[in-house]
Amino acid sequence: MNTVNEMSLSFPSKSCNEAFARSAVSAFIMNLDPTINELSDIKTAVSEAVTNCIVHGYRRVGGTIYIKGKITDTGKVIIKIRDKGCGIEDVSKAMEPLYTTAPEEERAGLGFAVMQSFCDKVRVKSKVGSGTTVTLEKTIAPHNA
Amino acid sequence: MLKTEYANNILTAYIDGEIDHDSAVKIRTQVDGAAQSLKPRLLCLDFSGVSFMDSSGIGLVMGRYRQMKLIGGALRVVNIPDRMYRLFAMSGIEGLGVLR
Structure with missing residues (x-):
């Protein structure tokens, strides 16, 4: 499995950058010729992960969000979304559907559930005080035009 | 981003474009x-113009459901594009009986 393309970007944790991040990632995977549904799945998962960085990782303080993207020769898309924020104390608890620590902001507690449902694989690495990295993987099926 | 219409005690909000954490705050406000000033019997959220949404859209719907209960009204969500229905299904919001 060889890497055929890579990208990285960083931007401040402003909520207007949620749209920028998902658009940038969808532009990056565009030459895999994804279906509308595949594109929408990845955009949604990226939007959830970036929103988590803003709402939770950098809650109240702000900081930089880093995204790294990779495409392999098997059509696998790997997107890493990282913050250097507060980190998650209990990752498995945070991943439970409907669990949220920000109900006052009307967060539904579905972020990780959506990422898991819309991607093939989701990995979360987090350390309290130093930040969280979410890795999303999804293979874009080759299809003949 | 949002157009509202009020007739026969029904407030209809036509949501247009993308719903994420950023835009949800503006739509909600x-x-x-x-809804606070008109106190409608029914709030109808029309999703036909929504081109993208993440789970912030679910938070928006659940929040409006609570708001309408507080003022003694009901909520209905209509014209959800097929592609977004999966998110609603995941949330268990179907059980509230507000989706059409």
Whole structure:
């Protein structure tokens, strides 16, 4: 499995950058010729992960969000979304559907559930005080035009 | 981003474009402002113009459901594009009986 393309970007944790991040990632995977549904799945998962960085990782303080993207020769898309924020104390608890620590902001507690449902694989690495990295993987099926 | 219409005690909000954490805050402020002053019997959220949404859209719907209960009204969500229905299904919001 060889890497055929890579990208990285960083931007401040402003909520207007949620749209920028998902658009940038969808532009990056565009030459895999994804279906509308595949594109929408990845955009949604990226939007959830970036929103988590803003709402939770950098809650109240702000900081930089880093995204790294990779495409392999098997059509696998790997997107890493990282913050250097507060980190998650209990990752498995945070991943439970409907669990949220920000109900006052009307967060539904579905972020990780959506990422898991819309991607093939989701990995979360987090350390309290130093930040969280979410890795999303999804293979874009080759299809003949 | 949002157009509202009020007739026969029904407030309809036509949501247009993308719903994420950023835009949800703005939509919520506008819809709640209108609902607070008009106190409609029914708030109808029309999703036909929504081109993208993440789970912030679910938070928006659940929040409006609570708001409408507080003022003694009901909520209905209509014209959800097929592609977004999966998110609603995941949330268990179907059980509230507000989706059409």
